[in-house]
Amino acid sequence: MANVDWDRVTSGVAREREKMIWRPYGLPTVLDLENSSFHDAPISTPWDVPEKLAVSVAITGAFFKHDQNPNQPLTPNEILDSAREVARAGASTVHLHVRDDDGYNVLSPERFRAVIDPLREEFPSLAIDGCLVPALDGEWELMKQVLQAGILDAAPINTTATYIGDSLFVKPAPIMIEKVRLINEAGSVPEIAVYTDADVSNADRFLIKSGLIQTPAVWLVLPALPGCSPMENPRQMIESLTRTVAAIKDIDPDAFIMVCAAGRASTHVAALAALMGLHIRVGMEDTYWLWPHREDRVQSNLQALQMGQLISQVVGRPVATPEEYRTMLGLPERRSVPVTA
Template sequence: MSRRPNTVNWEQVNKWVSREGAQASWKVFGFPSIMSIDRTAFSDAEPMPKWEAPPKLILSTAINGAFYTKNENPNQAITPEEIIRSAEECIAAGAQIIHIHARDERGYNVLDTGLFRETLTHLRTNHQHVALDACLVAVNADEERMMAEMMKLGLMEGVPVNTTALILGDNHFVKSPATIIEKTKRALDAGLTPQIAVYSDADIDNARRYLIDSGLIQGPLNWLVLPGLPGCSPMYSPETMVDGFLRLVRLIRHIDADSTIIACTGGRTSSYLATLAILLGVHVRVGMEDTVWKWPHRDDKIQSNVEVFQQISGIAAALGRDVMTADEYRDLMTLRA
């Protein structure tokens, strides 16, 4: 960088220094207080108002998901035994909310009552205080039948309803209006909380049109926001992450003012999006369902779900937000049909 020429008017500077010296103007209008933290000297107006943010943080841990296999991350939990072991490591570290998928013997996502029952029954029996959610996406008639069976088992608190139509990675993922409405109704009939899962701003409008303005469900609702993955709201940099996430949050709050929003830290955004959500008073889902990376700018892969749970719970503690208990989470999820 080239050095700029010195253009200071030293004659003018020296004239004023000779008159007044190199002194600041300082008057203490509120003496004897220099800077009161709770009022001004002239009124009870608070000089620095306290921010409004929920003191408690939902910190959900999504164990395995539908996207990543051991090819993408060899530490991914696939079998019921691996899923249970990973979940119990997180529970031992203080996790209160566990979200799972089932995988078949090849490692692919599947809606199988037997696999879900094996995992959820073990966790419910041995960790009754923990809240459990499961993703029940039916892609054929057999899975639709098993989705109905799963909803009636009484093993979980909530189930996502994806109000979406997108190219997710290299996959065509579409929920028709009838499917969106019917799955929501079935969840409500089974006493489950439908978690409105959105990947882009268009998905938010689908939820408004088919679920909220139709009168099927009333707020405050529970939202899962999953940007950052290929085909979802893109987040290419810190600036686009902040801009994109703020738009999603504002759109949701425009149609559901008292909403409970959970940011799912997908793709490269990982811990950075989690930190942004905590700063904004939004809740967070972490874990190996939504990402394989620890950080957006490096290729280090997550070694375990408990590792990322401890990382984000530590950030939350440093920012003054306590992790919500499972019972507090259940109370917050209660919806009116």
């Protein structure tokens, strides 16, 4: 421990007459957070962030099964029930995958319609987007059938080449470009899904500079999964998200950006995104953890939505209604789609 010169301290206290230095030049106001007594310009104004917070719920995703989260909805009925539950509870929009009988991701027009048609009937204003990633023989044609059916308001395009867990996940440039053309042709909104900041560059080079996607565009940031932008601690989470968002803003200043509660970062990265004035996606697609510092599993998509609603209360940004979300994305009033037998 250092030796303190207490005689000097005592002398200094006496010299200052045991008082702090205080010169209140703005009296009678002591402290004003908005104005200065020396001029009439405001010194603080409200932050320029969107008033409403869009909260999407991603119902199941392509990967997690019951051995990872026993609560994961897998069958069409389970997916429909979960989507219906969050729609009734106030979700801005829902994001869908469908699974086959063994619980694996499938591009089945019939299974998509088994979920979407009843949702459309009960919630005509609800925007629904679906993930259409053709990875197996024949799935490209199935993807085209889903798009041509006109049942999706939006669909992501993944501008990535990365390992997701132990699987190599690559969207070759021609596949990216042609898929966006098909999404546009179907009258849906292409959502640019990025996993790292390099994916932002891919989107700019192949999709924006080509004119296939106009700005401001819709961006979906999927960090924190193994192989994506690393978020293994709070510092990484903050630095990674701010870097990716900055890269997007450099090429698309007015972008609509939605950040997923994903991987170990879970709801913490969603909370950070809401604080940054962005929008959030919660749900059981991208994580099975409630919090990054504990092992608690997500119990339901309703629970995940309620976490998003709590975040909205904390940051003072009310959750956008489905109608408000449609306006944010520039979606028209939902056209009627006949239900097929």
